Amino acid sequence: MLEFAILGLLQQSPMHGYELRKELAAVLGGRRSISYGSLYPALKRLAGAGLIASDEPTPRALLPADAPALTGRRGKVVYTITAEGKERFAELVSEAGPEAYDDEGRFGVHLAFFRHTAADVRLRILEGRRRTVERQRDRLLESLRRTQARLDRYTLELQRHGLDSVDREVRWLTELIDSEKDDARAEAARARPPGTAPPSTT
Amino acid sequence: MLEFAILGLLQQSPMHGYELRKELAAVLGGRRSISYGSLYPALKRLAGAGLIASDEPTPRALLPADAPALTGRRGKVVYTITAEGKERFAELVSEAGPEAYDDEGRFGVHLAFFRHTAADVRLRILEGRRRTVERQRDRLLESLRRTQARLDRYTLELQRHGLDSVDREVRWLTELIDSEKDDARAEAARARPPGTAPPSTT
């Protein structure tokens, strides 16, 4: 997931770790952020796989003679996506199976890069996510139905809030899906000569 | 966090792993569940620390003579909380610092066992959680304000939904806090002789 997000961000422009972390936090929706303990190993893995290149500039070049021996003096490391990295990103961006929507974080990353995703894949991911969240809601409802009586106020309140948030997510996804379908219809109408019958909405 | 939840559940009654996992999922709000890859190591840690005892019954006792050699035949393992475990749980339940509310999961567990928590600690945890979530909201708003222009529809939509969910959580917490304060007032009124002046609401 992290790898995916990193490739997506580096696709836009080269960055170093610090920027990457901030952009990542924005992409992830702001609620949960990524730690350096995840970021740097991920960058290493990506570099090892040849998907990104680390550009380590000014390793203390053109120094005055009184340079402090060899203190750490780490230079900024700029990461750039490679051609293989772009290929890999294209692959990841067009995956439409459960791995694209079952995990919340992963789904968020897909959504963040939807502008690089084909329209039909977008729709499948959104609908898949909706199914996943609906199943969560059903499980929650079921569990609430069975245990409601012997729950105290706080647990009940927690479940209620969870249920509410799931409901809202389903509604949100439905709006997105509807708007996607509208776009698709408009697109089809644009490509079709006027007066022709529109295809049925399956 | 897991340890905390396990102790809380075993406080109510002894269980084996499978039950524990299901109850855990309910406690966690139903959205994210715990895997065995987390559960069993946690149980081992707790047993190692003497906070729970594993009761491994019927290790193939009273078998007919034609018992199948020594096939695996694992017996059910029932876990029981020990006296030290109860002490530890009491400690955990009364912690009111950031560790109680900064992490969502941890906060959820605290809430789930609020009936074992003193009223003043409850209030401090709820208010701490609200501050944490409000800070998340502020960061999100700030980031939205700065980047709004150059964001595409999907990213924007994701942020909007995130913001909405944060807002809802703040409102929910406020309701809980108000209701806690009402309870506290009622309690104080009950303990106070009629006609005495109520304490000021700080």
Next chain:
DNA sequence: GTGCGGATGTATCGTCCCGATACATCGAGC
């Protein structure tokens, strides 16, 4: 009556992720 799927049940392994921590620089404000 038999077989098959799904719930119950215990457990491990590799991989990834996180929090804490260390180190280093630089601009702003006190």
Next chain:
DNA sequence: GCTCGATGTATCGGGACGATACATCCGCAC
């Protein structure tokens, strides 16, 4: 002149997760 917070790179230990393996029992369909 000094401290505080942002910028910046990096590691380490511990913990969580997904995948996987294995075993039992029950009900339902064929």
